[in-house]
Every structure is written in C-alpha cells, then in structure tokens.
Amino acid sequence: MAQVTQAPRKGLQSEAEVLDFAERSVGLIESHVNISRPGSPHRVSKLRTRSGDDLIAKWCADAPSYFKTFDALSNYAKPLGTSAPRLIDHQDGLKAILMTTLPGAPADTLQAQDPVVHYRVGQIIRRFHESAPATRSRDVTTQLASTLSRLIDQSEQDLGPVGTAELRALGMELLDLGELSLQPLHGHLSPEHWMIDADYGVQLMSFSRSEYDPWIMDTAVLERDYWGYSPELKSAFFSGYDKTPTEQDGVLLRAKHAMDALTAWVQLTTGPHAKKASKKARMIAWSRVEQATGATLF
Numbered sequence: 001m002a003q004v005t006q007a008p009r010k011g012l013q014s015e016a017e018v019l020d021f022a023e024r025s026v027g028l029i030e031s032h033v034n035i036s037r038p039g040s041p042h043r044v045s046k047l048r049t050r051s052g053d054d055l056i057a058k059w060c061a062d063a064p065s066y067f068k069t070f071d072a073l074s075n076y077a078k079p080l081g082t083s084a085p086r087l088i089d090h091q092d093g094l095k096a097i098l099m100t101t102l103p104g105a106p107a108d109t110l111q112a113q114d115p116v117v118h119y120r121v122g123q124i125i126r127r128f129h130e131s132a133p134a135t136r137s138r139d140v141t142t143q144l145a146s147t148l149s150r151l152i153d154q155s156e157q158d159l160g161p162v163g164t165a166e167l168r169a170l171g172m173e174l175l176d177l178g179e180l181s182l183q184p185l186h187g188h189l190s191p192e193h194w195m196i197d198a199d200y201g202v203q204l205m206s207f208s209r210s211e212y213d214p215w216i217m218d219t220a221v222l223e224r225d226y227w228g229y230s231p232e233l234k235s236a237f238f239s240g241y242d243k244t245p246t247e248q249d250g251v252l253l254r255a256k257h258a259m260d261a262l263t264a265w266v267q268l269t270t271g272p273h274a275k276k277a278s279k280k281a282r283m284i285a286w287s288r289v290e291q292a293t294g295a296t297l298f
Contacts, residue, residue, distance in 0.1 A: 025098055044057070073085060076207075185212070185218045261291065
C-alpha cells in the first residue's frame, strides 16, 4: 500500500502510532512483541494479525537509517528472494517499515564460526552487491583520506612518529587509487545480522547502514572480529563470493579499519565522556588501533 509522502518526524515515534499505521495497512493486530536488539536506537516488533499472519514492524530513530532500510528493501534485497525480508509497507513520517518475517533464528556462536555459513553469506551478499548497476567515483578515496588525515592529526601524540608516518603513507596510497567502482552494500555484515534456518539456509536482515561503497567494505567487520584468528572462515566467504580481493581492495580495507579504530579512540579520549572512560574501555579502544595498524604502538 503506497503511503502519502510525509516529512520524517524527529526522534523515535510511539509504538501506538506505529501499531495504528500497521492496522491501517494489514488489518487488526492481535499481538505484538518487542524484539529490539539491546542498545539499538531503533525499535523492532513482531506483529500477528487477527488472520494469523506474522510480520515485522521496524521504526527508526533517525531519517538516514529509515531511508537506507527502505531503499535496500525496495531495490537491492529483492534478488535475494527468501534470503531477505520483503517490504510490505512504509510510512515516512513515522520512519516505519512493515516487512515479512524470516523463518530462521539469529546465528548463534557456533554458526558464526561455521565455514559453511560464511560460504553461504559470500554467495548471498554478492547477489546483493550486484542487484543494481555499479557507479564510479573518486570521492570515496578523497573522503577516506581526508577523514584519516584529520584523525591522525587528533591522535598524533598517541600514535608516535612511526605510527603517524605509516598512516599518512596509507592516506597517500588511498589518493593514488583514483576512481573506484561503488555498489550497494549491506553496511554492517556480521553474524548478529544473519538468520539461520534448516530449510531456507542463511538470511540477511538489518539494512539501516546500507549504502553505495566499494564491495570490499562489506567485509570490514568480519575481517576485524572473525577472520583474524580463523582464516578458514575468510577463505570460505571469498569462495562463496567467487572473487579474490586485489591489492587495491586491501588498501581500502586497511584504511577503513584505521579510520574506524581512530574514530573510536578520539571519541573516547577527547569527547564529552573522556573523563568517565574506564581504563578497560581505553585499553580495548587502543587495541583496536593497534590491530588496525598492525603494530604495537606502545
């Protein structure tokens, strides 16, 4: 059902308004259960209609997350078939989306370490990446290099001369890459956004960070959190994806890791909560910087 376009309202809208929208779209809602992820700024509820149909309502705290989700479900997730939710309806003012349920259950710890699952994810995400024509741009490398340079400036005292020089050299490598091919990405490809079902296999969910970027960027979280100590998972993923990363991809991924790690470090050490940051939090954040730079800087 098409909705009259409305300007998205600020903040997270009330559950009552979203349920009213759902009832106007699919009929009387008999029950609803909050299944939001702890700590998420968004809300997700599983709804059941009087006729016994299940569906998911997700409403976002911010407009970019809503429009990214809507765009992904409207366009890029369609070729995935039963491996992704199907869009039912949306309401811009509430930043709310109704979608079909997925039959699987969230990936558990064992499944997150299963090479077969990573192989299947590689297959699925390539279909997502190729669901729309690629575009070409050099803006991504310029923006990455600019952001990295700013973060290096803010962290130079902590990085020291060697770490600073290495990261500035990485910034120059970025600029040398020139124009790149950009494709639709999931944006946060990790087991917490995978569903596993015995009959339907692996499914993807949560597209609120989806955007156009070089394809290799979708492996950043997996590379950082899962593949470092389990190279067989990395091998399985790229076997499923049926593509081998190039040296250019490696430069982009190193820059992405460095930028993310330094962003977290700067926020923790110079932001409004710097004085409240625990020693453990600082150690974890700095270990991310060391992991991203591939060196022990202290």
